[in-house]
Amino acid sequence: MSSIPTVKLNTGAEIPLIGLGTWQSDKGKVRDAVLYALTETPIRHIDAAYVYLNEEEVGQGIAAAIATGKVKRSDIFVTTKVFPAFHNRVQESLDASLKNLGLDYVDLLLIHWPIGFNPKGNNPLFPKTAEGKADLDPTFSVAATWKQFEAVQKTGKAKAIGVSNFSTPVLKELLDSGVEIVPAANQIESHPLLPGEEINAFSKAHGIVVEAYSPLGSTGAPLLENPVIEELATKYKVPPATILISWHVNKGRVVLPKSVTPSRIKTNAEWIKLEDEDIVTLDKLSEKFGTKRIVKPDWGVDLKFPDWKQ
Secondary structure, X not given: OOOOOEEEOOOOOEEEOEOEEOOOOOOOOHHHHHHHHHHHOOOOEEEOOHHHOOHHHHHHHHHHHHHOOOOOHHHOEEEEEEOHHHOOOHHHHHHHHHHHHOOOOEOEEEEOOOOOEOOOOOOOOOOEOOOOOEOEOOOOOHHHHHHHHHHHHHHOOEOOXXXXXXXXXXXXXXXXXXXXXXXXXXXXXXXXXXXXXXXXXXXXXXXXXXXXXXXXXXXXXXXXXXXXXXXXXXXXXXXXXXXXXXXXXXXOOEEEOEOOOHHHHHHHOOXXXXXXXXXXXXXXXXXXXXXXXXXXXXXXXXXXXXXXOX
């Protein structure tokens, strides 16, 4: 098995550059996917979230992997996230996730989205207004939520804290609020059709590791059929997914491909060294095929991403 490199977070901890994503992973399959990844591939990084509603199965997979004796808890990097409905109840959300996962701590806890939903709305996760729109909490403050994150890191239940889906202006707003702890990571949608040069550069300048979700283009993995990706895959004699994953690894970004299929999990754990000219080709792919953001919920238009279009 090829090894997966790591990069240091601002806490000094090492985060593996390839992880297993669990968003939209079917119930009944997640446990075995996590078990397979941790025992049959070099993957030691599992990305979860409370809102995915499959954390219990993720935890079962981790426990089963540890029970084999092939890995220890200390070998595994586990991430979870606090959804907007819990923006003023961070500790409660974390405790619920820890219970679901069967863990004493997570290695990284993220603000899932920089907005707040009405915590007393008509749905515990996705409250709606009478007009059917997201029921946003006008009292939401990203700085106030972050203070709660700083507090839970001090408890040891979250070894590192970070953010997700933060654009440059929103991340700058948080940093300018006078944070005690700088976010360790920013998890964003990232692939060659959404290269995000601005947020990548801003995050790097502040020592914030960028994590890429939907690296294959999200549902259906449409980027695997892009002719340039296919051409590079032929050149290197690897599957197209390996090209897309390797692009992030070569640039020092964490990448989180998702699958519950053993053969794909195994392939997604592999990466290669790309030639500089091919990295540049991937960097500029959106100039040829256009920018495309796939994950864009209707309540996210105010997140200040320059490419966000409904």
